[in-house]
Amino acid sequence: MVMRNPFKPTAGARPPLLVGRNDALDSFREGLEDGPGSPGLLTIFTGPRGVGKTVMLTEAEALAREQGWVVISETATKGLISRLADSIQGRLEELGDGKPSRRVTAVAAAGFGVTTQLPPTRPTGLRERATALLFRLAGHDTGLLITVDEIHAVDREDLTELAAIVQHLIREDLPIGLLMAGIPKAVADLLNEDVSTFLRRADRIDLTGVPLQDVREALARTFADTGVTIEPAQVDLAAEATGGYPFLIQLVGYHVWRRAVEDTVTDKSLAAGVDAARRRLGATVLQAALADLSPVDRSVLLKMSEDEGPSRIADIARRLGETTKYAGVYRRRLLDAGIIVDAGRGLTDFAVPHLREYLREHTDSMSQSNLP
Numbered sequence: 001m002v003m004r005n006p007f008k009p010t011a012g013a014r015p016p017l018l019v020g021r022n023d024a025l026d027s028f029r030e031g032l033e034d035g036p037g038s039p040g041l042l043t044i045f046t047g048p049r050g051v052g053k054t055v056m057l058t059e060a061e062a063l064a065r066e067q068g069w070v071v072i073s074e075t076a077t078k079g080l081i082s083r084l085a086d087s088i089q090g091r092l093e094e095l096g097d098g099k100p101s102r103r104v105t106a107v108a109a110a111g112f113g114v115t116t117q118l119p120p121t122r123p124t125g126l127r128e129r130a131t132a133l134l135f136r137l138a139g140h141d142t143g144l145l146i147t148v149d150e151i152h153a154v155d156r157e158d159l160t161e162l163a164a165i166v167q168h169l170i171r172e173d174l175p176i177g178l179l180m181a182g183i184p185k186a187v188a189d190l191l192n193e194d195v196s197t198f199l200r201r202a203d204r205i206d207l208t209g210v211p212l213q214d215v216r217e218a219l220a221r222t223f224a225d226t227g228v229t230i231e232p233a234q235v236d237l238a239a240e241a242t243g244g245y246p247f248l249i250q251l252v253g254y255h256v257w258r259r260a261v262e263d264t265v266t267d268k269s270l271a272a273g274v275d276a277a278r279r280r281l282g283a284t285v286l287q288a289a290l291a292d293l294s295p296v297d298r299s300v301l302l303k304m305s306e307d308e309g310p311s312r313i314a315d316i317a318r319r320l321g322e323t324t325k326y327a328g329v330y331r332r333r334l335l336d337a338g339i340i341v342d343a344g345r346g347l348t349d350f351a352v353p354h355l356r357e358y359l360r361e362h363t364d365s366m367s368q369s370n371l372p
């Protein structure tokens with residue numbers, strides 16, 4: 001039998017095993033049980049590209065559906081509020097305000113035994129529709145979860161409006177959840193601006209890499225489950241090559257799995273797989289992350305890549321020929337962008353594995369202000 005490659009090295013794709021994220025979902029799980037107003041129901045996931053933000057939203061959505069919640073999953077592009085209003089109208093109609101045939105299937109599918117008719121007047125705006133839907137759902141002990149991905153692309157007005165509506169619904173003690181995801185900088189910007197003091201109270205879960213021990217276990221299990229033999233020492237090497245970075249877990253897994261010779265990972269196929277995974281990381285995540293930045297941001301990163309390990313701000317300033325204060329401003333920007341991390345004791349390190357090597361290999365093209 002031909003097995004399909006179990007790994008999913010694609011943005012937003014649910015991995016075969018969700019590595020190291022149990023705790024991150026705990027407060028949301030509790031929120032589903034505790035209901036209206038519990039902190040886990042208002043959460044923002046932040047982190048660099050490829051760390052698994054979208055996947056966290058997807059997992060939370062699955063948990064919510066298991067509890068019978070209605071889920072509306074949105075990406076923050078233009079027209080967010082009106083799309084949400086439309087989606088909610090659709091759900092309302094499925095629950096009893098629409099065509100009879102649809103109503104029956106929707107109600108049966110949702111597992112609801114009874115249905116009550118909506119008042120004859122149709123709710124108009126998002127707030128009214130959401131209130132109507134929530135009253136219905138509350139009667140069934142479930143609720144409504146709205147997820148908004150990529151909030152860096154959000155229209156500020158839309159977000160302000162959504163926040164005000166959700167705040168109002170919570171005050172009404174209605175079972176609403178709002179989960180969002182975005183890169184740290186975008187989220188920091190949003191919350192600093194006067195968008196909403198309410199959103200500032202959201203739980204902020206900053207996603208970082210996952211423990212290598214969890215990666216080892218997940219890789220070993222996924223290979224075993226698909227009948228591909230891999231030695232413990234090889235699992236160790238593969239896990240180390242991921243640096244605990246979720247996208248790399250999938251890339252390394254995928255490329256090592258597919259190069260297995262007669263269902264066995266060889267040392268040679270392992271090395272080739274890890275190499276291919278690194279190249280794919282560069283061509284996808286690293287390139288995209290760098291393209292988001294300004295030319296000066298990139299030159300600061302290039303100066304960092306001259307170090308073998310974490311960098312000192314004074315060294316970066318010297319290499320740039322600028323003051324420490326100037327370099328500090330860019331350090332802040334890059335921290336907000338989630339591309340570097342504070343390594344303690346005034347040191348700064350790359351947030352994404354292999355970025356240093358990638359920058360070194362692409363110094364020439366990167367020094368020009370335009371990216372390939």
Ligand SMILES: Nc1ncnc2c1ncn2[C@@H]1O[C@H](COP(=O)(O)OP(=O)(O)O)[C@@H](O)[C@H]1O
Binds near residue numbers: 008021049210246
């Ligand atoms: N906890 C995890 N364990 C294993 N793989 C993961 C995990 N989180 C994300 N991934 C994988 O990493 C890749 C990027 O995930 P994604 O959610 O798109 O990241 P982001 O939205 O932060 O850019 C996907 O291939 C996904 O399957």
Ligand SMILES: [Mg+2]
Binds near residue numbers: 011012053149
């Ligand atoms: Mg994403």
